[in-house]
Amino acid sequence: DQQVKQNSPSLSVQEGRISILNCDYTNSMFDYFLWYKKYPAEGPTFLISISSIKDKNEDGRFTVFLNKSAKHLSLHIVPSQPGDSAVYFCAASARRGGSNYKLTFGKGTLLTVNP
């Protein structure tokens, strides 16, 4: 039973354009969401997070949007750069439920930014 789903295994965009990565979740206890970036043979690197009390969080080129009613979040990268090419993981935790340390990950989306 996948509680965090990233339905697009891969995404290809042109340099300078916007990349939109999507994530859906099923567990209504989740109240904290994170995006991680992962290069081959390396560990995941934290990118950006959002609490369920917000619907948007922005950090430079990265913006995460949260739609609680739809149980959906998305990561926008603009403008996209070739160095952004990596696997992006969506993750969620239930902080109010006391499981704030236990992240549930999606399967990831491979983003390729073409020069």
Add this chain to the structure above:
Amino acid sequence: NAGVMQNPRHLVRRRGQEARLRCSPMKGHSHVYWYRQLPEEGLKFMVYLQKENIIDESGMPKERFSAEFPKEGPSILRIQQVVRGDSAAYFCASSDLENTEAFFGQGTRLTVV
């Protein structure tokens, strides 16, 4: 480099052998988490430890797997009598507090032959 250090990076074991994976958290971090990534899958939580204590091992297989985080030294994930299905990337993460972002190590890729 004060990041999370895992070793070895690659480990090959024959079926039935033991695998020991080590994780040194970032300086000042006392919370350690182990995750496993099977091929084509996302990372799955295994265990959460603080110094000398296992806080949550709900993601650990019931048999053959154990974890520790002693007062001195790295955290160890131990897999006894490995089987082919144990082949995966094992990631360790650490944080300074339970509510703060965790930083991941580069992982140990275990291959069971």
